[in-house]
Amino acid sequence: MGTPEFAxxxxxxxxxSKDHQVVAVFTQSPKSKGRGLNEIASPIHSLASKYDIPTYTPETLRTEEITNLINSINADIIVVVAYGFLIPQVILQAKKYGCLNIHPSSLPRHRGAAPLQRTIIEGDSETSVCIMQMDEGWDTGDIILQHSFSLSPxxxxxxxxxxxxxxxxDLLVKTLDNIDNLPKIVQDKDGVTxxxxxxxxxxxxxWYETAYKIDCRIRGMNPWPGIYFEYRGKxxxxxxxxxNDLDVKLSPGTVVNNSxxxxxCGKGTLVIKKLQLEGRKALNVEEFIRGVQIPLGTLLD
Structure with a gap:
């Protein structure tokens, strides 16, 4: 069960894998995109179709029909990777080994829908990828396998x-290879975010945040929703x-160098390298300031 590129x-x-067989795929239904509103299948749907794997796109898992369908599929385990739907308890328990989930954070830190984004926004210096036995909670299941690593600044x-x-x-396949021998570790009750x-x-x-914090937001929120300021209503x-950790005695939001x-910022300064005016293409700062002059001393919103 999965939908986007991450899966x-x-x-x-x-x-x-030589030792495992995918007998069915569940993914979200095709979405209408583009000017022609053409229906675009999810990345997982496209890959499954390439290998002729039976694929299902229900709008919900909370029907008797879907429960019966899943029960009829001859599988030992359900793997869930960024599927996009909550998995009801009856499905969590439908197969011998239940449901496994890949979660990209150091659980119990960053439970929830946006662990990758929040890891960068919060300025974490390291993170993990966890293989978790799913339960009814919000990323609260036991951890079966975990890989931790440092993040580049x-x-x-x-x-x-x-x-x-x-x-x-990689972790998921290793977990399946050793499913009967790996211990399940209960998540720590402390440090939950x-x-x-x-x-x-x-x-x-x-702009009253530190320059470092704003920089983290830019890296963690691009491409969506993106970080923006307003100038002349745009x-x-x-x-x-x-x-930069420069100590400038100016109001946050003030342009201190327009070249x-x-x-x-609230602490330090932010040096912009690439930006995009709404409705226009992205430009590096040198190209941008040739077309949009922002005078020295301007207080940005």
């Missing part, structure tokens, strides 16, 4: 996404930046 390495690993969301997807695929789904309004910059999205587009 693709796991399905590929299972397909290529400038890591971006796409890079972390791909790293965790590949690590998760929740990685709530991102909201669009979180993208508006608060939203300008920051795509790349870096921070580099360096902005004073």
């Amino acid at each position: 693709v390495p796991t399905l590929k690993s299972l397909i290529n 400038r890591i971006t969301l796409p890079v972390l996404h791909d790293q965790c997807a590949e690590i998760g695929a 929740y990685a709530h789904k991102l909201k669009k309004e979180e993208g508006k910059i608060n 939203a300008i999205k920051i795509l790349e930046a870096y921070y 580099l587009l360096e902005i004073a």
Whole structure:
């Protein structure tokens, strides 16, 4: 059970495994996209179709029909990777080994829908990928296998996404290879945090935050919802930046260097490298300031 690109390495690993067989795939139904509103199958759906794996796209798992369908499928275990639907208890217990889930965080830290984004936004120096036995809770199940690793100081969301997807695929196959011998570790009751789904309004910059914190937000919230400020009534999205620990005695949001587009923050300064005016293409800062002049001393919203 899975839907987006994050789940693709796991399905590929299972397909290529000599000791395991994928007998069915559940994924979200095709979505209408583009000007022609063409229906686009999920990445998992496309991969499953390539290998002629029976694929199902129910709108919910909470019907007797779906429960009966899953019960009829001859499988020992259900693997869930970013499926997008809650799994009811009757399905969690439908197979011999229950349901396993890949969760990209150091559980119990960052339980929830946006662990990758929150890991970067919070400035974590390390993270994990966990294989978890699913229960009815919100990422509360026992941990079967875990791989922890350090994060580079400038890591971006796409890079972390791909790293965790590949690590998760490898861990999942190792878990299945040793399913009868691996201990299940109850999650620590201390250190629980929740990685709530991102909201669009979180993208508006608060210049009173530290430059470091804003930099973390830029790296953790791109491509969506993105981090932006407003100038002359237009939203300008920051795509790349870096921070300085300079002690400037200016109000947060003040342009302190308009040739580099360096902005004073609550602590330190943010130097913008790449940005995008709403409705326009992304530009590096040199190209941008040739078309949009932001005078020195301007107080940005």
